[in-house]
Amino acid sequence: MRSFKRWLDRSLAAQAVLIFLLGVGASALFRRDDHPVFWVVQGALYAAIAITFVAVQRRRASRAAGTDPHGLVELGRRIRHREVPSEPGERESMRRLVDDQLSLLERRRRWLPYSLGFMGLTAAALLALGVATGSVVFPLVFAAFVIGFCCWAVWMRRRTLDRYHYMRAALREEHERVS
Template identity: 85%
Template sequence: MRSFKRWLDRSLAAQAVMIFLLGVGLSALFRRDDHPVLWVIQGFFYAAIGITFMAVHRRRATRAAGTDPRGLVELGRRIRHREVPSEPGERESMRRLVDDQLNLLERNRRWLPYWLGFMGLITAAVLALGVAAGSVTLPLVLAVAMIGFCCWIAWMRRRTLDRLHHMRAALREDHVRVS
């Protein structure tokens, strides 16, 4: 499983295949009456959008860190495991990456309540439409899934901030000891 996660983390092609398969599966689940060719077309569409966003994000992060995509993946792994690099060049790349990610999270902080509120409105609308149509089970499942997704977003944001603040402090301590 660990090698699968590492392969998925490093390869945009693997991520595209995963998004495509999830897109086809979700299209088949929610649009059973459509032709299977439409499921495949929608899967390609979802994969193209997802990979475009991931490639833009990866390119921006590699520029900020001053490293290549493989180095970026390695720096991300080290941040997740709270490992401080020993080489000065890697420490500098990690410092730039941590600063960039913290700045990005701080800039996006002001929009988080609006996005979560928008998702809440969508959840309420789906529930209202479900009650009006007489089918409560699927809208209730979707509402619970949306609430779980919003809680997961808030939890992951907090966890990422904790990791980045820890890494920033560790890099500063290491810099003070070296100087």
């Protein structure tokens, strides 16, 4: 499983295949009456949009860190495992990456309440519409999903911030010890 996760983390093609398969499965599940070709086209569209987004983000982050995409994946793994690099060049790349990602998270912080509120209003409106029409099951499932997704997003943001703050402190400590 660990090698599968590493392969999935490094390969955009593997991510594209996984997103394509999930898109086809979701289309088949929710649009049973449509032709299977429509499922495949929709899955390909989802995969193309998601991989374009991931590739742009990865390129921006690798440019900020001053490394290639493979080095960026390795730096991300080290941040997740709280490993401080021993080489000065890698430490500098990690410091730049951590600073860039922390500033990005801080810039996005002010929009978080609005996006969470928008998702909550959408769920509440769908729930009210479901109560008015008499179909409550799907709106309740959707509202539970939205609440779960919002809690997961806040938890992941906090966890990511903790990792980046830990790595920033560890890099500063390492820099002061070397100097």
